[in-house]
Amino acid sequence: MTTPGYDQARRERRRREHERQAVVFGVLIAFLAVCGIFALAVYSGAISSPFDRPFTTVGASDQKTYPVACLPEVEGQPDGALPVAYSEIKVRVLNSTEESGLGKAHESVLAERGFQVVEIGNVSDELLESEVRFGTKGIVRAYELAAQFPSMRLVLDDRKGPVVDLIIGRDYEPPLDAEDVDVAADQPLRNAEDCVPADTITPEPQIMPATANSAEDEVQPEG
Structure with missing residues (x-):
């Protein structure tokens, strides 16, 4: 108890x-x-x-937002700029990544379609997204090169000539199949969304390759 x-x-x-x-x-x-x-x-x-x-990616250069240049007005083409022949487009293919073989792989596809790949090389700063860089004389050519890919950043730089650069970024996308490219010789190219006149853009400094070789040479390290 x-x-x-x-x-x-x-x-x-x-x-x-x-x-x-x-x-x-x-x-x-x-x-x-x-x-x-x-x-x-x-x-x-x-x-x-x-x-x-926003999320940030470590190890890749900051990706700025660039204004996109509109296509130029071309005399005798009142409906808009027509494409030029791929054979008239000179391209430098530059790899910004540590993955070898990308430059040669892109060069093979572009050359098969008729582009003049004049140089393959590497750049020292890694980009996250791939870019097509061009001067005011290469706007039409840049649009045609960018059309070969599902998406592509277009960047106007301060170069003087018509040669355009394809800079491969870490998150690159392979080229579209040729039949899916929206470029026809008799159809005017379409301006990119929200484009602005080229003469209102301050051009970016041209990115120079850290290593480069002509397309006929073997690239070491391979781009």
Whole structure:
């Protein structure tokens, strides 16, 4: 048989346990309520989330947003600039990645389609996305080269001649199948979305290759 003193001690212990439980559950409920209010405020746009920031990629050069040059007006082509023959387009293929063989692979496809690949090389700074770089004399040619790919950044630089550069980025996409390229000799090219006149763009500095060889030479390291 239990003694009155023992029963009293047990009741007191249970009372303290109940008090601690009430405090713990009270704190949890208050915390969940605060979280719910915060989530509702973020969802409604009243405050911005501390995690609302763009992802960055380590090891690749920052990818700026460049204005895209519109196609030029060409005398005798009132409906828009017509494509030039692929054989008239001189291309340098430059690899910005550490993956070997990309320059030769792209050169093979472009040469098969009739482009003049005049140089294969490498650039020292790695790009995330592939780019076609060109001067004001190579806008039509740049559009035609970019059309060979599912997506491509077009960057106007300060070069003087019509040669265009294909710079292969780490997240490159292979060329489209030839039959899927939207270029026809008798159809004007279409301006890129949100393009602006070339004379309103400040050209970027031309990227020079760290190593380069003519397309007929073996490239070491292979681009």
